[in-house]
Amino acid sequence: MSKKDNNIRSIILTALAVLLLLCLVKMPYGFYQIVRFLAFAGFGYLAYLEYKGKNIDRMVLFVVLALLFQPFLPLSLGRVIWNIVDVVVAVYLVYLLAKAHLKSK
Numbered sequence: 001m002s003k004k005d006n007n008i009r010s011i012i013l014t015a016l017a018v019l020l021l022l023c024l025v026k027m028p029y030g031f032y033q034i035v036r037f038l039a040f041a042g043f044g045y046l047a048y049l050e051y052k053g054k055n056i057d058r059m060v061l062f063v064v065l066a067l068l069f070q071p072f073l074p075l076s077l078g079r080v081i082w083n084i085v086d087v088v089v090a091v092y093l094v095y096l097l098a099k100a101h102l103k104s105k
Contacts, residue, residue, distance in 0.1 A: 005049055006104075010097060012042045017093040020086040039069035065089065 019035045047062035068075065068085070077085070 005052070006100065009046065009049055010100065012046055013093045013097050016042045017090045017097070020090040020093075023086045024083055033071060036069050036071035036074065040066050040071060043069065 016039055019038060023032060023035055043062045043066035047059045047066060050056075050059035050062060
């Protein structure tokens, strides 16, 4: 992956992790709709970057996450389950950021 792609990837991973953790706080419904759209777009772009980097396993994971968060036919999982999903995904994104940071050193 090019340095530009890595920078974009880091920005998207950071932004998505922050947005997903903000979902734990009570917010207006519109915020969650915006997060769904941004997560859909962000995970879709991350899937593309992983495809470019020939990391098919992670590409498939990001496609699944894009479909999970897609805003067009939202899944009604309930607040508690969504909070668990948000935390698990945010922790994974932070793990990917840390892993990339350590690899770059």
